Amino acid sequence: MAQRRCKIVATLGPACDSPEHIAALISAGMDVARLNFSHGHADEHRQRAAWVREAAAEQGRHVALLGDLQGPKIRIARFADGHIHLEPGDNFRLSTSHPLDAGNQDVVGIDYPQLVEDCRAGDELLLDDGRVVLRVESVGRDEVRCQVTVGGDLSNQKGINRRGGGLSATALTPKDHADISLAAELQMEYVAVSFPRDATDMQQARKLLADNESDAWLIAKIERAEAVADDSALDGLIQASDGVMVARGDLGVEIGDAELVAIQKHIISRARKQNKLVITATQMMESMIHSPMPTRAEVSDVANATLDYTDAVMLSAETAAGDYPVDAVKAMDRICQGAEKHPSSQQSGHRLYQEFSRCDETIALSAMYASNHFPGVTAVISLTESGYTPLIMSRIRSPLRIFALSPHPHTLGRAALLRGVTGVAFNPTEMPSSEVDQFAIEALLSRELVQSGDWVILTKGDVYNSRGGTNSMRLLQVREALV
Ligand code: G6P
Ligand code: MG
The missing domain is CATH 3.20.20.60 (Phosphoenolpyruvate-binding domains)
Incomplete structure (x- = not known):
């Protein structure tokens, strides 16, 4: 997994x-x-x-x-008996004035007064994800009169869509x-x-x-x-x-x-x-x-x-x-x-000829390009405040894992939805700034996510714990801690 x-x-x-x-x-x-x-x-x-x-x-x-x-989501109201069955050719009305819990074989209430303005004769209305289909015959002041074109069971509070869209709620x-x-x-x-x-x-x-x-x-x-x-x-x-x-x-x-x-x-x-x-x-x-x-x-x-x-x-x-x-x-x-496992999941031809618009985007995408092309690299490490840098990285196809290192639980949670990204709790402000890179690598080593001898790419900014500042990438070789 x-x-x-x-x-x-x-x-x-x-x-x-x-x-x-x-x-x-x-x-x-x-x-x-x-x-x-x-x-x-x-x-x-x-x-x-x-x-x-x-x-x-x-x-x-x-x-x-x-x-x-x-x-x-626009829904019909309820039927006196919980449900009805409609046959093709039946006439059926959707009424904005009919009591909401007294639908029957001819008519059902609907709690959406604009329906009469949104519908025209000839429209197709799809109920219950299209299991029942009605064609609008005419529209009155407080009701839409329809003929059933696809019949079936219809029960309380099923959703309505209009073919082609356009219901204006x-x-x-x-x-x-x-x-x-x-x-x-x-x-x-x-x-x-x-x-x-x-x-x-x-x-x-x-x-x-x-x-x-x-x-x-x-x-x-x-x-x-x-x-x-x-x-x-x-x-x-x-x-x-x-x-x-x-x-x-x-x-x-x-x-x-x-x-x-x-x-x-x-x-x-x-x-x-x-x-x-x-x-x-x-x-x-x-x-x-x-x-x-x-x-x-x-x-x-x-x-x-x-x-x-x-x-x-x-x-x-x-x-x-x-x-x-x-x-x-x-x-x-x-x-x-x-x-x-299919190669197309791993190779990227993405954006080769495209300009980048931000400094952090440029570093993030360059990091992916470098890691995809230098065979010793086994991981990409991104120090991140908000999750933005790893988001950009993960737009690129790659077989390599991206590690989002952040002190914020919320950011680590966000990273859970990004393709190929794994969150790792890490707070650079708790360590001497000259040793942050080594500590970041050790955070992965101690979890057996990288091994001694691997190469990793690490991105960060000049200042720790501030978003949007990623401006550097380093190519580092993993070594066991010296102490
Ligand atoms: C952390 C690092 C900073 C980096 C930033 C990027 O805070 O300590 O050096 O600039 O992440 O965060 P972002 O939210 O833009 O990915
Ligand atoms: Mg939906």
């Missing part, structure tokens, strides 16, 4: 709700625990976060917490505001924003985090058709965020499954080129909700995302509500490692 570069995000939920279960997920390879704010109460999240922190400390691992905001709801302060309280390293439309949604989330004294890194979930309609929309979201998530569930519903794979590849490469991290999510090991083994198609999906150099692959219901949460993490761990 120590050698795996692609990271594993696992969603916590009822299927792994004890300290022992969470410890087992961590030892199986979970690098980032996702707390899904669409489900569960604040106290459940507090409890799970505490279990993660405790188990990680016990195992000497740095595991990040990622809070995933619910966002403005704002990204951050009052519940998201409350969950942002919870994320800050729990010192989460990452917060993911659902359904952001553009950079302003991300900026607003960042401001709310700052108001709550959190500097969590922000992930934009790419899940609206508008977000991938052209490169300027996508780049705007990428630039305003620290990373993105290819949120294939809702995105697939809005743009259709045929486009999804090409768009996934595009998002991964576009994010990396802009020095941002990227998570690939949804249904990666779906069959493992009920089966101890993944299908060959799932194996191939995880392996291909790994080969495309995603920072992390994600598990949702597989770990939150499935029958085999630990096996799902183990399977991902194994498949990622298998894929990483």
Whole structure:
């Protein structure tokens, strides 16, 4: 597991709700625990976060917490009998005035008054991730009248998307505001924003985090058709965020499954080129909700995302509500490692002809170029305040491990999501400045991460413990301590 570069995000939920279960997920390879704010109460999240922190400390691992905001997912209300069954050709209405718990065979309530403004005759509405499809026939003052084109069971509070996107709800709801302060309280390293439309949604989330004294890194979930309609929309979201998530569930519903794979590849490469991290999510090991083994198609999906150099692959219901949460993490761990043996995972042709824009970026990328080309090098060591320098390094393909050395637990947690990066606790201000490099090497030697005779590359700045200042790289040979 120590050698795996692609990271594993696992969603916590009822299927792994004890300290022992969470410890087992961590030892199986979970690098980032996702707390899904669409489900569960604040106290459940507090409890799970505490279990993660405790188990990680016990195992000497740095595991990040990622809070995933619910966002403005539009949902139908409830049925008097809990569910109905629709046949193709049936007429069915979505009503903003119908009582919210009295849906029936003809009509169901919806708590989203703008629906009537967002919809036109001829639109296609996809319910429950596209399992039921309605065609809009006409729009009234307080209802949308539809005909069923794909029938099926429909139960309480299923989500609605419009084919092609365009439902206009704002990204951050009052519940998201409350969950942002919870994320800050729990010192989460990452917060993911659902359904952001553009950079302003991300900026607003960042401001709310700052108001709550959190500097969590922000992930934009790419899940609206508008977000991938052209490169300027996508780049705007990428630039305003620290990373993105290819949120294939809702995105697939809005743009259709045929486009999804090409768009996934595009998002991964576009994010990396802009020095941002990227998570690939949804249904990666779906069959493992009920089966101890993944299908060959799932194996191939995880392996291909790994080969495309995603920072992390994600598990949702597989770990939150499935029958085999630990096996799902183990399977991902194994498949990622298998894929990483392929030469294309290790050689970089990236940015050879591109200019760099910052001093620390130049050092970080040069360090990777040097380490990939000098055969004796076994590790790259980056002294980092915020995690930024190792983030840049890990945009480059390499077979070598990158060690993020920092005194800050929050930064070490962040590093858990970065591909090929391992956090190591290290405080340069506690040592004479002329001996920092040797102490850094000894921190790795004592953990048997490097050996006497290896070469390492070490980056740092003139001043210790201040961000953005990386301006030097040294090529050092590992020697046992002389004392
Ligand atoms: C640590 C080192 C500094 C270095 C900085 C880079 O604080 O002591 O010498 O400049 O990390 O931090 P950054 O957050 O930019 O990766
Ligand atoms: Mg989603």
